[in-house]
Amino acid sequence: xxxxxxxxxxxxxxxxxxxxxxxxxxxxxxxxxxxxxxxxxxxxxxxxxxxxxxxxxxxxxxxxxxxxxxxxxxxxxxxxxxxxxxxxxxxxxxxxxxxxxxxxxxxxxxxxxxxxxxxxxxxxxxxxxxxxxxxxxxxxxxxxxxxxxxxxxxxxxxxxxx
Numbered sequence: 001x002x003x004x005x006x007x008x009x010x011x012x013x014x015x016x017x018x019x020x021x022x023x024x025x026x027x028x029x030x031x032x033x034x035x036x037x038x039x040x041x042x043x044x045x046x047x048x049x050x051x052x053x054x055x056x057x058x059x060x061x062x063x064x065x066x067x068x069x070x071x072x073x074x075x076x077x078x079x080x081x082x083x084x085x086x087x088x089x090x091x092x093x094x095x096x097x098x099x100x101x102x103x104x105x106x107x108x109x110x111x112x113x114x115x116x117x118x119x120x121x122x123x124x125x126x127x128x129x130x131x132x133x134x135x136x137x138x139x140x141x142x143x144x145x146x147x148x149x150x151x152x153x154x155x156x157x158x159x160x161x162x
Contacts, residue, residue, distance in 0.1 A: 049076035049077075049078050049154075050076055051072060051073075051074070051075030051076055051154050052072075052073045052154075053072055053141050053155030054073050055068055055069070055155070055157035056068070056069040057134065059135065060132075064131070065124035065132045065133075066123075067122065067123045067134075068121070068157065069119055069120070070119060070121075070139070070141060070155070071117070071118070072114050072115060072116055072118045072119070074116045075116070077115040078113065078115075078143065079112075079146065080104065080106040080107045081107075083105050083106050083141060083142070083144075083154070084104060084142045084143075084144050084151075085101065085104075085120070085122065085142075086101065087100060087101040087122060087126075087127075087137050087138070088100055089137040089138050089159070090127065090133065090134050090136070091132070092127070092130070092131065092132060093131040094130055094131055097129075099128070099129045101122065105141060106118060122134070134159050135160050135161040136159050137162060138157070138159070138162050141154045141156070142154065
């Protein structure tokens, strides 16, 4: 083996490495462009707000309906028309039928905000019933963005009998 020939040899691996690097850069660029062209970049920033809710339950009787006060304790301010309340498992005491509720929880006005301290009381005025038993109910506070997209549950309350 001629050691001098190794130093004079102009052939190397660098053209192969150059081609591999160019292919890798092309693939990465194509992936980034495709992400934004297909709209996937917009979905990355669409996350649910961080907020905590507390629930204060007051049990009624045969003549008074149960009430549940839902309060935004802290976290991000949310537009009122993006906060939905859903009640399942409630019972109308007058005829033992099911009573459900699924509507804007803090009002549907687009200019009002739900921030720390904002509260709403769920009672028989929210149902087509005169005396609602919430003891076996499940209440969910859900974020549903106005522009569409994924919804997220921000708070949940299960009644004492649920």
